[in-house]
Amino acid sequence: MAREIPTALAINEALAIAMASDPDVILMGEDVAGGGRREAEGTEEAGGIMGITRGLMTRFGPQRVLDTPISEMGLLGTAVGAALTGMRPVAELMFIDFLGVCLDPLLNQAAKLRYMFGGKACVPLTVRTVTGAGMQSAAQHSQSLYWITAGIPGLKTVIPSNAYDAKGLLLAAIRDDDPVIFCEPKGILFDSSDVPEEDYVIPIGKAAIAREGKDVTLVGMGATVKMALQAADKLAADGIDAEVLDLRSLAPLDEAAILASLEKTGRLVVVDEATPRCGIASDVAALCVDRGFDFLDAPVKRVTAPHTPVPFSSLLESAYMPSADKIVAAVRKLG
Amino acid sequence: MAREIPTALAINEALAIAMASDPDVILMGEDVAGGGRREAEGTEEAGGIMGITRGLMTRFGPQRVLDTPISEMGLLGTAVGAALTGMRPVAELMFIDFLGVCLDPLLNQAAKLRYMFGGKACVPLTVRTVTGAGMQSAAQHSQSLYWITAGIPGLKTVIPSNAYDAKGLLLAAIRDDDPVIFCEPKGILFDSSDVPEEDYVIPIGKAAIAREGKDVTLVGMGATVKMALQAADKLAADGIDAEVLDLRSLAPLDEAAILASLEKTGRLVVVDEATPRCGIASDVAALCVDRGFDFLDAPVKRVTAPHTPVPFSSLLESAYMPSADKIVAAVRKLG
Amino acid sequence: MGCVKRLRTAPFVGWALFSAAGSVNNPGMKLTKEQLLVNYRKMRMIRSFEEKLNELVNSGRLGGFLHLSIGQEAVAAGVCAHLSERDYVSTTHRGHGHCIAKGVRVKGMMAELFGRSTGLCKGKGGSMHIADMDQGMLGANGIVGAGIPLATGAALTCKLKKTGGVAVAFFGDGASNQGQFHEALNMASNWKLPALYVVENNGWGEFTPTEFVVPVRDIAVRADSYAMRSAIADGNDFFDVYEKAGEAIAAARAGEGPTLLECKTYRYMGHYVGDPLAYRPPGEVDRWKNEHDALTGFESRVKADGVIEDMELRRIDEEVVEELSAAVADAENDPVPAVEALYEDVYAKE
Amino acid sequence: MGCVKRLRTAPFVGWALFSAAGSVNNPGMKLTKEQLLVNYRKMRMIRSFEEKLNELVNSGRLGGFLHLSIGQEAVAAGVCAHLSERDYVSTTHRGHGHCIAKGVRVKGMMAELFGRSTGLCKGKGGSMHIADMDQGMLGANGIVGAGIPLATGAALTCKLKKTGGVAVAFFGDGASNQGQFHEALNMASNWKLPALYVVENNGWGEFTPTEFVVPVRDIAVRADSYAMRSAIADGNDFFDVYEKAGEAIAAARAGEGPTLLECKTYRYMGHYVGDPLAYRPPGEVDRWKNEHDALTGFESRVKADGVIEDMELRRIDEEVVEELSAAVADAENDPVPAVEALYEDVYAKE
Ligand SMILES: Cc1ncc(C[n+]2csc(CCOP(=O)(O)OP(=O)(O)O)c2C)c(N)n1
């Protein structure tokens, strides 16, 4: 049975289902249990900075919901070691910006152990992490650094655009035998959509058509899918029928879906919250001009953040982020 | 007066010139002085794992050539703090693979301080780091992770393709008021070319035409420029006149030079030692299909490493790396 | 095999360690009346500044994530009382107090928090990145632990340039679990840098009690790993902090290397403004407020010593409130940044 | 303010700390003759294996970067003597010895070093990534310090799954300056994980003497930062390592949490094969070789005790040489990987 719940709750539900169905699934992270003097009366577990893991420690116990010190490198490295030896840890990296202090366990350990060991290692690790701007959290708490993890061979990276996908993608990530980075975009965390109560997975590596159209393809991911859909509505008013493709998975990238849509529309705009250099948007554009060359009727435009840090001022932050209007303007430029 | 010297020596020379001409320039890193029991007779400073900094401690003293513990995060963070307060540190990150343990001082500090402080901070830091495969050093010592630093707004990233450029780019990097990552590709470290003894700089942000041609543009960087030149020779035998563009600077990217060459040739292949996702090669291709769309006569091909870690076996490692033959094959595919 | 006993923080009683007050010397001996008033003013300013912020956010007039240091004022004031413009300070997400104590003007801070182009960072930094290079304030920092190597680098500059300056890193108990803490302290001790590492042990890291994640009672013991001097101060007692920081800073200036100074204190407010605080046992904060408040303690000490009269303090209180009201009014009327500012200040030359 | 004295390593004499030998108990009491022979064999195998590698690289028959642990054999053997298959080990760039001591077969190791498809990692890992999950060997590691949290995670698995197993991280003095060391040890102690952290203090990190970059004499003191047990062993004395590691591992299995065990030892060879070694004072290595060699010491002890005769040891030496020759011959004849192998093993399902 489906109810409308926010993405944050859908994530909580996915975690609960995964833990209930597999005793090897454990949660680790800063404040995931949420501290609190558990013995003391009248206190509640906080369940992480976004409250997403609230209730899980109470339900599954402190052995399976581990509050760690503020030690991201140690926490992720420990999670990799646990994954390598038979656990299925779900580690929380509070904000993806903190990759700066803990890239090695992902870059040089989780991503490479299977390969370096000739296929004889398995690292079923999931890393949940909040991404994106929009809350006036400034330059060190607002980045969309998933391009770093997507670029690393051996890792997978997924990003839901709504509550339904969040639940299914997270369950798929936890049950995947490879290390998966699960992004939780700020822009959709508190949006609601219909989510079944049951256990279901959304396959990693497959994009979804969020809106069918024939004139132009808008490729989005995470919070930009919503913007692309809004843009499509605006364009429809002008008689332009836009298809919206939701990548869902940044690595592996569903190249076939991108090319199929491009073949249909001949025009493509890719919309990404991240900065422009070395990102998913460039990869999509590069794919188009390589294997999609014959389908192209117009330049491929990228609507991304500018090549700057994220500013604090809400006015500047709005100017920084992609938007439906910017997408519409980009489509108009295609001529 | 120019002599033929290897890249490693050209780098040493640039460091010596920078230190002699500016007392604020200091070197920091693991083994940069090279340990050695300096008092004891009969011992010599090692000058880093590649011997590149040999002699500098003896000449400039241990106050300016600082051996650090194996603490990359502490070392780079300290270098950022020193740069912020008036020094001009040149820090050595032994291999770029170690970014995993020290990304934060670059990602969230060096890159962002000027911006976050409203323009009132200056971080004239240079980070020298060895990149690339080809020495059977396997998955954790052979990566070309410059796409990570190139993707971060606020950082600059340069990569020389020969000894002459290495000296001029490093002097420019050290004197630049922004943080610059200076890559030292294994593939060219011990190649020699003509290098003047004098002090000279090569401007950051400008590409160079390494070979003029009119039929196809081969874009290379670092060690792949050599491969592109070899490929151009092979193609010339078939009557294909290839232009080779040496990016020199990965961030800022010389978009004008890429577009100008594409306009001339109508065809472009970009060659990068790095893995394919979210890299410089995608950025170049994306630029072509955006602002260069009208110039394009063929798909843009990317010759990169595969989406895998670097294997140990020399046979597999050769298959992993780009080569002149792979470039030739890619050009042939353009039709 | 030497089995070290695992000591855990006794809840709520960090400061009780100092209740004998034996470590507090007569303030009159060291500080002039003027200095006492300056420091009272700083502490009052920190508290009032942050109370104002709390009010502004809760009434929807101010956005962003704000972390208040109310309750911890004595640490900022006691340490910074020994610093001048040639000295450097780096701080954390909870850095307003350190800025104010280091001499940063509240007008520029307030404008920054309001995201105005007149802000210290032109509205681009906000609370977690307030900085003032002119005052040697190397910035708040949103990355826990990241300020520690920054101050270490500043100390290296002081040493190499022989400026006589010192660099102070303020950070929390939680930050002492970061690799950056370990790496930087080792280097600083090894190079005998003129640095001071001030760990404010306020009993919590976000929503997690320190004792849940740190198996030692005193963070100060970690100095031994680097053969570094250490000391523990009652972080809610200005005089104790003042004295111990003074010794450490004097040693640093004398070339004797860095010190790790642990200040036991307590965070009155939530982790951030808006924190529902459901994880905190009721009553915990009241004991600190009622029994060991930094401002109340200071006031009764100086009054008891007969140095200062109540009226003098109340006058300061009023001045502070006025200054803050003016700062808020100015900030609200100041211009917002032009959109082009978004693209500026990324690189030195654009 | 407690000023900690800065102790520095007295050069060359790490082991002299133990010269009284008071800490070494009678091996006969604890180890059977068979066990003694097994451990002698391991140490001899480590040394001969690496001497063979040295020869192979120097004669151009073998490529890659190799880091030899010759001189440090007693640490690997003394610790691993307490481990079985349910236990885990992580190691470093200098990991051949730990692999051999943990029970990894040299045939598969040699094939790996030759980059053959029959190698333990199908030729894709090489010396810096040799692993054998079947033996609980979680891999050599090219990132200094990275094996420490991996072992910590393995210890967490042992604890949560109640396997009775322990996890051991071997690493160098240099690695103890990495943030990963600090973060992982804090977590392990806090959670009382069944782990053992073995720091092999061999006096050097690459070309830099440990005392240039570490301001404390004993790395073991760093355990106090985490309220962790610690011990110091003479790393060139198998029996001392055996005893202290045994105590620590027993404590770990009993749920008493982890230990930091520092083994004072020395690296005979260069940092890597090919290292010109110009930075090392002549004579330093000879003192260790002549006065405190792990194998010589073991041999004289067991002979003096009358447990084992010379002939028995020499027979082992010969068997080891033969096994190694066969391993090299096999490896040289084994097939190289197919080019397609390049693309395999990146993800679970391809
Ligand atoms: C590297 C990093 N990890 C996590 C966070 C999220 N975070 C912000 S403040 C905080 C708690 C810090 O605790 P402590 O150091 O004790 O300082 P306090 O907040 O108590 O002043 C955390 C976990 C962060 N900003 N940076």
Ligand SMILES: Cc1ncc(C[n+]2csc(CCOP(=O)(O)OP(=O)(O)O)c2C)c(N)n1
């Ligand atoms: C993170 C990281 N930094 C630097 C290096 C380069 N490196 C390899 S071994 C080594 C020295 C390690 O010293 P130690 O930990 O004492 O081990 P030892 O070599 O003495 O066995 C260094 C600096 C590395 N591999 N990884």
Ligand SMILES: [Mg+2]
């Ligand atoms: Mg705290």
Ligand SMILES: [Mg+2]
């Ligand atoms: Mg060592």
